[in-house]
Amino acid sequence: MKLIKKVSSLLVILTVGVGVFVGCGNKSSEKSAIDIIKERGTIKVGVFSDKPPFGYVDANGENQGYDVFIAKKLAKDLLGDESKVEFVLVEAASRVEFLQSNKVDLILANFTVTPERREVVDFANPYMKVALGIVSQDGTKVTSIDQLKGQKVIVNKGTTADAYFTKNYPDIELVKFDHNTEAFEALKDNRGAALAHDNTLLFAWARENAGYTVGISSLGEEDTIAPAVKKGNEELLQWVNAEIKSLGQNGTIREAYNETLLPAYGDTVKIEDVIIE
Known part of the structure; x- marks a missing residue:
């Protein structure tokens, strides 16, 4: 009887040990959000197709606008090349679903930050006022x-x-x-x-x-407008937060305004009333 108890105890210990070992192995083998993007070679960004001057498709079929400009800079800093961004066209009502279903890594579609939206997506640092x-x-x-x-x-x-x-x-x-x-x-x-x-x-x-x-x-x-990532995607969120801060400090946000928004606004809008640096 004692022998049976000893054998049973040993089996439990071995089982737990194997479980811990396997669990640790799985955890270490999990790929991060950044790793997945780098292995893919592109970052998928949801943008508008019909909201100039923020996100639109021009006569040549090219994505243009303020959000598009910033998305290209993110791709360059993450993947080394502005062309490494894959633009996915979204509508206002589909932005959350595209994140939740992993159709995009990031939304840069003039997404206004609201308490209700914070419950279903994670917003990064804002880059516009609205x-x-x-x-x-x-x-x-x-x-x-x-x-x-x-x-x-x-x-x-x-x-x-x-x-x-x-x-x-x-x-x-x-x-x-x-x-x-x-x-x-x-x-x-x-x-x-x-x-x-x-x-x-x-x-x-x-x-x-x-x-x-x-x-x-x-x-x-x-309100403010900010990039958004899938709820719980902490690694990508932290990277985008740091990146938006950097783009503000190095003048890229202002450059995006001058190239894409200034031609549309002229002198009717003050830059400080629109962008966040």
Whole structure:
């Protein structure tokens, strides 16, 4: 009986020991997020295709814009070459899902930081300031929310504008679209009295489209825009945090503004009101 107990105890010890050994082996063999990106040879970044001057596809089929400029700099610093970035086109409502399903490593798609979004993604250091704005036709310019009562407001699904009006003004009817191009065409077709979106986008759009004015330049609180990674991806988050800080300190963020946003804004916007260095 004693012999059986001794044998049983020995088997338990061996089993536990093997389990610990195997566990340690598996842990050491796990590849980090950075290693996976380096082995792949590209970093997958989610960007917009129709939101100039932040993320868009030009006439030659090339990705352009402020977010794209920064994404290329991240690729250069991580992989040694700006061309080592794989752009994945996203819509506002699909950004979280693309991270959660590993379709992208990083989102650089004008992603406004909100408490609700922090619950499902991890935001890195911000690189832009933003607030909501309202654009409308000059002939029926909207300068107050009171003017929108009984009217329709155009928004993009899954944006902060959508969430803001749904929460704060449930009596105002929203006309929602997936794509920015669809939303702005709806405004031109008079399918809404006004369009609500990021003021940083509206400043540029109104300057390019005669007959429209950003009558409300700041609605609600000022927010920030930041890169986002999959929830729990601590290694990549820490790397992006350090990288965004470095890009601000070495002048790259300012360079991105001058090359991509300044031509769209001209002297109508102050650089310090938009970028974070």
